[in-house]
Amino acid sequence: MNSDLRELYQEVILDHSKAPRNFRFPEGANREAQGDNPLCGDNLTVKLILEGDAIVDIGFQGSGCAISQAAASTMTEMVKGMKLEDINAIFENYHAVVMGEAEVDEDLLGKLAVFAGVSEFPMRVKCATLSWHTMQHAIANDGDVVTTE
Amino acid sequence: MSGFDIDAIRSDFPALRQEVRGKQLIYLDSAATALKPQVVIDAVRQVYEHNCGNIHRAVHLPSQRATQGYEGTRKQVQAFLGAAKPSEIIFTSGTTQSINMVAQCHGRANLGAGDKVLITGLEHHSNIVPWQMICEEMGAQLVVAEIDDDGDVPLERIEAQLKAGGVKIVAFAHVSNALGTVLPAKEICAMARSHGAISVVDGAQAVPHMAPNVVDLGCDFYVFSGHKLFAPTGTGVLYGRFDVLGAMPPYQGGGDMIRSVSFEKTTYAELPNRLEAGTPNIAGVIGMGAALTYLGGLDMAAMQAHEEDLFRYTDESLRSIAGLRRVGTAKHSMGALSFFLDCAHPHDIGTIVDTEGVALRTGHHCAQPVMKAFGIPATARASLAFYNCRADVDALLASVRTVQEMFS
Numbered sequence: 001m002n003s004d005l006r007e008l009y010q011e012v013i014l015d016h017s018k019a020p021r022n023f024r025f026p027e028g029a030n031r032e033a034q035g036d037n038p039l040c041g042d043n044l045t046v047k048l049i050l051e052g053d054a055i056v057d058i059g060f061q062g063s064g065c066a067i068s069q070a071a072a073s074t075m076t077e078m079v080k081g082m083k084l085e086d087i088n089a090i091f092e093n094y095h096a097v098v099m100g101e102a103e104v105d106e107d108l109l110g111k112l113a114v115f116a117g118v119s120e121f122p123m124r125v126k127c128a129t130l131s132w133h134t135m136q137h138a139i140a141n142d143g144d145v146v147t148t149e
Numbered sequence: 150m151s152g153f154d155i156d157a158i159r160s161d162f163p164a165l166r167q168e169v170r171g172k173q174l175i176y177l178d179s180a181a182t183a184l185k186p187q188v189v190i191d192a193v194r195q196v197y198e199h200n201c202g203n204i205h206r207a208v209h210l211p212s213q214r215a216t217q218g219y220e221g222t223r224k225q226v227q228a229f230l231g232a233a234k235p236s237e238i239i240f241t242s243g244t245t246q247s248i249n250m251v252a253q254c255h256g257r258a259n260l261g262a263g264d265k266v267l268i269t270g271l272e273h274h275s276n277i278v279p280w281q282m283i284c285e286e287m288g289a290q291l292v293v294a295e296i297d298d299d300g301d302v303p304l305e306r307i308e309a310q311l312k313a314g315g316v317k318i319v320a321f322a323h324v325s326n327a328l329g330t331v332l333p334a335k336e337i338c339a340m341a342r343s344h345g346a347i348s349v350v351d352g353a354q355a356v357p358h359m360a361p362n363v364v365d366l367g368c369d370f371y372v373f374s375g376h377k378l379f380a381p382t383g384t385g386v387l388y389g390r391f392d393v394l395g396a397m398p399p400y401q402g403g404g405d406m407i408r409s410v411s412f413e414k415t416t417y418a419e420l421p422n423r424l425e426a427g428t429p430n431i432a433g434v435i436g437m438g439a440a441l442t443y444l445g446g447l448d449m450a451a452m453q454a455h456e457e458d459l460f461r462y463t464d465e466s467l468r469s470i471a472g473l474r475r476v477g478t479a480k481h482s483m484g485a486l487s488f489f490l491d492c493a494h495p496h497d498i499g500t501i502v503d504t505e506g507v508a509l510r511t512g513h514h515c516a517q518p519v520m521k522a523f524g525i526p527a528t529a530r531a532s533l534a535f536y537n538c539r540a541d542v543d544a545l546l547a548s549v550r551t552v553q554e555m556f557s
Contacts, residue, residue: 009497
C-alpha cells in the first residue's frame with residue numbers, strides 16, 4: 001500500500017473514526033455551532049460548556065468521512081478542560097501542519113500529530129479542520145453556520 | 150468487438166497514457182468531465198497558432214477562418230441533434246448557462262404568479278437553482294416529481310403534477326448525473342406539450358452516450374456541455390425550437406447581438422447572434438466541432454454495444470462485492486454507477502482508490518436532493534465513457550477491496 005496513504009489513515013485515525021469520543025452533547029452546553037462542507041456534504045454540530053476562559057466539556061455529532069470524524073473526536077478529547085489561549089496555540093500549529101506549512105510541534109499537538117499525513121492530500125485539509133473551525137465559531141457564539149467555502 | 154477497436158480508441162486519448170501517483174491512470178470520472186481526443190487538442194492549438202482572429206468581424210483571413218470554424222461547428226451540432234435549422238443552436242459556456250438562459254429569458258417572459266415549473270427529484274443543482282431563482286422572482290412555484298426507491302421517476306408522478314394544472318415549464322435530466330437513470334424524454338415531452346407546457350431537457354449526461362434527435366424527442370429546449378462531450382471546457386449548447394427560441398428576449402446585451410445601435414434605440418440581430426453577445430469561446434467551439442467530427446467517425450452502434458456491455462459488467466462486478474451497496478437501480482440506466490460501502494465514507498473511498506490511480510467522483514454530485522431521497526450524505530460514483538474497458542473496472546474492484554481491508 002502507498003506510504004502516504006498509510007500515513008494518512010493511521011491506526012489512531014481509524015480508531016477514532018470508528019468509535020468517535022465525545023459523540024454526544026454535553027448537558028448544560030452554553031455554546032454551539034454547526035459546520036458544513038458543502039462540497040462533500042459533511043456536517044457536524046459542536047456543543048460545549050465555556051466557563052471563564054476554559055472549555056469544561058465539549059461534544060459533537062454529525063456525519064462525515066474518517067478524517068473529519070477522527071479530527072472532531074481527537075479535538076474534543078484534546079481541548080476538554082483547556083484554556084482558550086492554549087487551544088488557539090494548538091490549532092495554529094495543527095492548521096499549519098495539515099496545510100504543509102509547518103513541522104509538528106510535538107509538545108503542542110501530542111496525539112494530533114497523526115494528522116500530519118493530511119498535508120500530502122490537499123483535498124482533505126477541510127476534512128481535518130471543519131470541526132476546529134466549528135468549535136471556534138461556537139466559542140464566539142455568533143450563531144452562523146460555519147462553512148468550509 | 151467488430152467495428153470498435155478499443156485499443157485504437159484509447160490511443161486517441163493522450164490523458165490515458167499517464168501515471169498518477171506512480172500508477173497507470175484509470176479514469177472513471179467522465180460524467181464530471183470527459184477526456185479529450187488528440188484531434189480536439191490539436192484543433193484548439195490550431196486556432197491559436199494559425200486562425201486566431203475574432204469571428205463575424207474583420208475581413209482578414211484569420212478572422213475568416215475562425216468564423217468558418219465556429220459556424221461550421223454550429224452546423225455540426227445541428228446535424229448531431231437533428232435540429233431543423235442551424236440558427237436553433239446557441240453556443241453557451243455550458244449546461245449551467247444554457248439552463249439559466251432559458252429560466253431568465255423564457256421564464257421571465259412567460260411565468261406569472263401561480264404558474265408552476267415542474268422538475269424531477271433526479272436533477273443536478275443546475276436544473277434546480279435557476280428555476281428556484283426565477284420562480285421566486287415571478288411568484289411562481291417549483292414542483293417536483295419525486296424519484297422512487299430505484300432512483301427512477303415514474304411517469305405517473307409527472308402526469309399527476311401536470312394534471313394538477315398550472316405547469317408552464319417541465320425541466321428534466323435526460324440521464325441522471327448521480328445515478329445514471331435514463332428518463333423517457335420523448336414521453337415526458339409529449340406529456341408536457343399536451344398540458345400546454347414547454348419542455349427543457351438537460352442532456353449533459355446523455356450526449357456522451359447517444360445522439361438525441363430533438364425533433365423526434367419533441368422537446369422545446371435541449372441543452373448540454375461540450376466538455377462532457379470530449380470537447381473543451383467552457384463550451385455548451387442551447388438548442389431551442391425556432392418559434393420558442395425566437396420569442397426569447399436577449400440574455401445579455403453587447404457586441405455581435407445587434408442589428409443597429411444608437412443612443413435612442415437598439416435593434417437586435419436575428420437568431421442565433423441575438424443570443425450570443427460578446428466574443429464567445431471561439432477555440433473551444435471549434436474544438437467541439439473536432440470532437441463531433443471524431444465521434445462521427447466512430448461506429449455508433451458498436452460504441453453503444455461496447456458501453457452497454459461495460460455498464461453491465463461494472464454493475465455486476467460492483468454487486469459481487471459484499472458490503473457494497475449500489476444506489477440507483479433503475480431498469481434503464483447508463484454512464485454512471487453510484488455506490489457506497491458499509492465500512493467507509495465515500496470520501497475515504499475516493500482518496501484511497503486515487504492512490505491506486507483510480508479516478509472516481511465522491512460526494513453528493515451536485516444532487517443533494519437525490520442523496521436526501523436515499524437518506525445518505527454522499528456516494529462514490531464510477532462513470533464510464535466509450536474509452537473505458539473491462540481492465541479499468543477490474544482495477545476499480547481491486548482498489549475497492551483495498552478500502553475494505555483498510556477499514557475492516
